[in-house]
Amino acid sequence: MNLELTIEDARWQGLEPLATRAIGAVLGHCGLDGDLCEISLLACDDARIAELNAEFREKPAPTNVLSWPAEDLAAEQPGAMPAQPEPDFTGEIALGDIAIAYETCSREAAETGKTMDDHVTHLIIHGMLHLLGYDHIRDPDANLMEGVEVAILGKLGIDDPYKA
Structure with a gap:
């Protein structure tokens, strides 16, 4: 995969292998060739x-994670699977951009008793699913997205x- 990682906060030590693992898991789960996919991650x-x-x-x-999909892949019907992204004329699949915030992630991990690595992995998976057209605004869409997140995790x- 082509991961463009920009680290603006030095506290994000060791993020690259964690992000690569999480993103690879999402791409594999969704049947996408990681070698073709481009993702930008701002830490x-x-x-x-x-x-x-x-x-x-x-x-x-502040929020924990934000995503900007390169393409709107969302399903029109509530709870339906999003469309699969297609390669562009170069053969690559630009998926979009994700930003993740250190303090919010750290605080949430501590509040929920999770390790920082596990929580950040979850949030990167969550952000990646947004890039792939998943959402959680409508209940059926939220149920679908949660199920996919839990399966990948x-x-x-x-x-x-x-x-609970």
Whole structure:
């Protein structure tokens, strides 16, 4: 896979292998050739992600992860599978961009008793699924997305983050 990783916050030590593993798991689960896929990942802090959240979602607050799909692949029918991305004229599949914020991820991991690595893996998988047309606004879509997240995390040996 072609992963463009930009680390703006030095606390993101060891993110590249973790991101490569999470992204590879999503691509494999979705039947995509990772060698053709392009993804950009920004590892930043809460201040930067708050700026991005304000600019793109009109929510001037930090969040854990944001995604900008290169193409709208969302299904029209609630709970239906998104469309598969297609290679462009160069044979590559540009999937889009993800940003992830250190402080929010660290705080959430501590609050939920998860390791930082497991929580960040989950959030990268979540962000990747958004790039692939999954969403959680409508309940049937949320159920589908959660099920896919849990299946991918399970393949990586990570517990279901939605269990009470």
